[in-house]
Amino acid sequence: MAGDGLVFHELSFVPEGDEVVVGRLDTGSYAVFPTDGAELLKQLTQGMRLSAAANWYEETFDESVDLEDFVATLRELGFVREGGQQQPDAPPPPVRLRPLGRALFSLPAWGLYLAVVGGWTWTVTLHPDLAPRSTQIFFVHSLLVVQLVITFGQVPLLLLHEAFHILAGRRLGLPTRLRVSNRLTYIVAETQINGLLSVPRAKRYLPFLAGIVCDSVVFSALGLVAHATRNPDGSFSPTSRLCLALAFTVAVRMLWQFQLYLRTDLYYAAATAWNCYDLHEAGMTLLKNRVWRLVNRADRIVDEEKWTPRDRRVGTYYGPFIVLGYCALAAITVFVSVPVTIRYVSIAGRAIGSGHLDAAFWDAALSLCMNVAQLVALVVLSRRKRREKKSGTSHTPSSSEVELV
Structure with a gap:
């Protein structure tokens, strides 16, 4: 050229x-x-x-x-x-697993996904005890077993979620890769899809929403397995309780997607539908600028011309969707975090405060140590991210390099 x-x-x-x-x-x-x-x-x-x-x-x-x-x-x-330089660009390397991506989102595959989700929907209307609830997390008496299974049992489910993102991107011939990061108080896996803006807008939705498709199918499949493995008297077997515990974590992850201020998969799909390229930053900047104008702090106002007219126009009305994200956070806190924490602390407190160095005591003590280790890992990741940001080496996705969680 x-x-x-x-x-x-x-x-x-x-x-x-x-x-x-x-x-x-x-x-x-x-x-x-x-x-x-x-x-x-x-x-x-x-x-x-x-x-x-x-x-x-x-x-x-x-x-x-x-x-x-x-x-x-x-x-x-x-x-x-x-x-x-006159030489042409070197041809990009062939995208691996592209045929698998096409198969994963073929018509027969979509038929299977709809059958699984539809089957669970029908089954849960007949058996409401399959619906997700926080008590399902404690599927056995051992806190350590619960924590190990919930922590490490989610790993293959998270990887499957990201695999759907990756293969949806590679289906279009786009390079994708996986990285681990942290957002606020969460440690997350992220799929980076470079060049998504090089394809028509209608083709971008599937890479954005593929993870949610995966979660819906996995959640429904776990519920169906839980129902199919009940005891003869209709009570839940150990396998049933395990499936429901894992299904509950998947349900929470789907609810987590509504926290749009974290730029989740749903945020990118919504921004694409509104034909915006940096909606979050534009919306937040417009909101802050309105505040600075109200308090007569013109020196703090940021130039809004760096965003497209469409981003600025939609960003003016983006506030309610930020509120929606915080409502999702409140729902997770009230219906998941608080009940689970109260029950966890109650069980651990009884075991450690019993005065007996029995199996329940050591089970609770090891579980608490594991929680502390996870908090330390989060702090280390957060500090490293802040250092990278200060040194200018932190990774900031470009407008075409989308991070999906």
Whole structure:
């Protein structure tokens, strides 16, 4: 791609209404151009000289263009090859597991998913004791066994959740990878999908929502297994109680997705539906700017022009969705965290306060030690993240590198 001495990298052009998303899949550098700017860039990538491009633009759109500033912007975005390099970009390596991704989201697969979820929905209407409740966490008397199973039993379920994200991205030929991070007080696994803005908007929803699809199917399957493995008298067997305990953790993870201020999978799907690229930051900035204007602190107001007009327009009404996220947090706290903590502390307190160094005492003591170890791990991750942020080495996803949890 060259024009008047300018050599361009391979660029993708994705129309989005009155705008065009242009970028490089290899670096994840993307920008939103007005239609006329995107057309001008296309002319340059096809070899049109700058002088001819200026004349073409004026004849086509009946106005002049500052090509010097335009080219400077293209260089800043990394679209222009520096040093006059003429060789084409190396072809990207083939995306592994792409056929598996296609199979995972094929029509037969969707039929199976719907059958499992529909089967659980029908079964729970007939047997309400299968519905998730916090007491299901304590599926055995041993706190240590409960904690080990809940902690490590979630690992394959979390990996399966992320695998759905990964394969949904690779199904589209996009590079994806998995990383572990922490958000507020949570340790999370994240799938990074680079170049998602290089595909049409309609194709982005599945990579965003694939994890929730997985959780819905896993939750329903665990409930069906719990029902199928009941004792002959209808009571829950050990296998049933184990499945319900794991299913409850999956249900909490689905509720967690409504905390939109954490930029969860649902946040990215909503932002895509509203045709926004950085809705959270735009919405928060607009909200803060309104506050600073009310208190006459013009020095704290942030320039809002760095976001697209669409982000600014939708961001003005984004506040209620932030409130929705905090409502989800409140629901998790009231209906999950508080009841589970109260019961845990009650059981552990009785065991340790009994004055007997029996199995129940050591079970509770080891369980408490495990909790402390998890808190220490969280603190270490948080401190490392703060150090990386201060040193400028922390990973911040670009507009095309989406982190899904």
